Amino acid sequence: MASLIKNHDRWYLQFFEADRKPPRKRVPLRTTDKRLAKKLTRSLEAAYLQGEFDPWRDDPRTLERSQEASQTVSEALATFLDAKAKAGRAPNTIRAYSDAVGLWAKRIGEGTPLRAIRAEDVEAFVHDHSVSETTRAFRFRHVRAFLRWLRSQKILTRDPLSGVESPRCSERAPKAVTEDELDSICAAVRKRYRRLIQSAGCREGELVWRIPLFRFAYFTGLRSSELARLQWGHIDTARRMVGIYQQKNRKAQTVPLSGAALAVLNGIPGERHPDHFVFAAPGSASQDRSARSFSVSAGRAFTEARDAAKVRRPVTFHGLRHGFCTRLAEAGKSAVVIKAAARHADVSTSMLYVSLANEKLRAELSDVFD
DSSP: OOEEEEETTEEEEEEEOTTSSSSEEEEEOOOSOHHHHHHHHHHHHHHHHTTSOOTTTSOHHHHHHHHHHHOBHHHHHHHHHHHHHHTTOOHHHHHHHHHHHHHHHHHHOTTOBGGGOOHHHHHHHHTOTTSOHHHHHHHHHHHHHHHHHHHHTTSOOSOTTTTOOOOOOOOOOOOOOOHHHHHHHHHHHHHHHHHHHHTTOSOTTTTTTHHHHHHHHHHHOOOHHHHHHOBGGGEETTTTEEEEOSOTTSOOEEEEOOHHHHHHHHTOOSOOOTTSBSSOOTTOOSSOOOHHHHHHHHHHHHHHHHHHTTOOSOOOTTHHHHHHHHHHHHTTOOHHHHHHHHTOSSHHHHHHHHHHHHHHHHHHHHHHHO
């Protein structure tokens, strides 16, 4: 039978027949994914044994096209999601792919063969004007990633994206929480706690534990899922560093701990066991938590406190991260510095805060020099 060989990070299948010239024939599988290489090996070997494929004479892409013809969109999506999960992508990311591409698959028919996908099918879905421009951009981004992956893995040989333009999404300013708004929101939490504790409506320490959570998010720019997983053992106060071990991109990283953030931590009462979560309600499980559930609860608690504080702008918990980035930009920090501090995937995201800070500065100077 054939041998699977890796050369320069790419996989090849080598066949051997002593009476053929040359006796060894190497077939490029055109993939760096070992799992896919094994799958292609099984297909090519089966076709070889059945006399449907001759590695000395036939182009393996002929067999790939026949596989494309038989594979449906839903089958390809299942393969894609499984590959992303094995690659360590975050559950929220996989869920987003499943939602966007899954909806598209239902629109065009989950049983539609890959060979039947047309550019019009993509166009109609991602340029659907019955949904918001943000949703259109979300759809395009995820369907594009799915189709590009299929092509990179040689599962799809055509490009259904050809001629499909990216939906235009107007650039929106991030709704950043200001420090004054944060003070009002925290004051609202404290006021409600005092009222409830006097009427025995809550236990000691309930509600107010959210105040350091909100402040720490503002002074570090950590995402809610990262705050959910943060344990005391992840914090090095001597070096003033915080270890983030499950970021959005699944990579571990350390981020600096500012004086304001350190002061927030120093004000948190209770035991500081390395395996205990930094932000937790009194009496909650110390080592068991769903980051998704925590994020939802934190977002809901922030919204309630925002409304109680009569903050008019519809800022959210994620606005605390926006506030962190905005403070850096207004202090004159470059996009490169903001990208590193906030751990943005692309500097274009960081540039948005710099642009907004420059616009604010121009507005403040206009009545002086104009």
